[in-house]
Amino acid sequence: MSISIRPAVDGDGPILIAMVRELAVHHGFEESFVARPEDYERFLADPHALNGALIAEWNGEPAGCATWQRAYQTFLGRETLYLEDISVLPAFRRRGIATALLKAVARLAVERRAAAVGWLMMGWNSEARGLYEKLGATIYDGNSSCKLTGEALERLAR
């Protein structure tokens, strides 16, 4: 096995930015991606940060990442982990890296005694869906996420 997974640390900002930007591009969200390495370095350098990342390496070369956040589910009264991004660089696909990253996030959740790992996926992404189902995920098709931002947020806050 040539895959190794390690926590992202101080200094990994630029490589993480590249990988998460790749994810944004893949999903057609390139314009929404405005984060800079220093935005990530802030949480990478903070041992008490509520979010973090894992980096996957193939033969020592950065190949993918998963970003996670500590969340909370009131019905359970327990902490959960929210998996925000899972990204594998195009040159490294089809080598089991996404699976390795998901396993690592699951391990992190179990270590932290988080009750669940949750994430989102776009409806058209049947390849990802196939993988997630294979790994035992439950799919909730009946939810909608709401977002208040920009002008609508300011108007409401007035």
Next chain:
Amino acid sequence: MSLEIRAACPGEEGLALGFIRKLADYEKLAHEVTATAEDLREALFGPSPRCHCDLAFWNGEPAGFALWFYNFSTFAGKAGIYLEDLFVEPHLRGKGIGKALLKGLARRCLAEGLPRLQWWVLDWNAPSIAVYKALGAKPMEEWTVFRVSGPELEALAS
């Protein structure tokens, strides 16, 4: 006739749990609630709070709540607020209490430089969806929710 909204205080975790149970009931998910008042006290008022609670009172009577926590957008490179639960007592609806709770969170976002307030709604919850759209919130319809927990989580982590 007066509406008061303020942060919950230690000792009010029971009140929050009551609202959580009522919300679960409304969402037809009452069987999923295993949280205890002790779980919530730890999460809200413990040494490292995992979530925050705003309580609404109508003429001094507990009327509803918003339970939320900070999240992080890897695309924006900034923190935001994730609203986990929002509930208003059925007999006190139609008075703008839900809107006032959301306004409070929107104001907090602006005050703290957070660009986004986000939450979920079940797709059959037409009354709430109508309120959210009237406030300028946008549904994010292309996304599907995934979750792995319990035995599947342990299996994936092993």
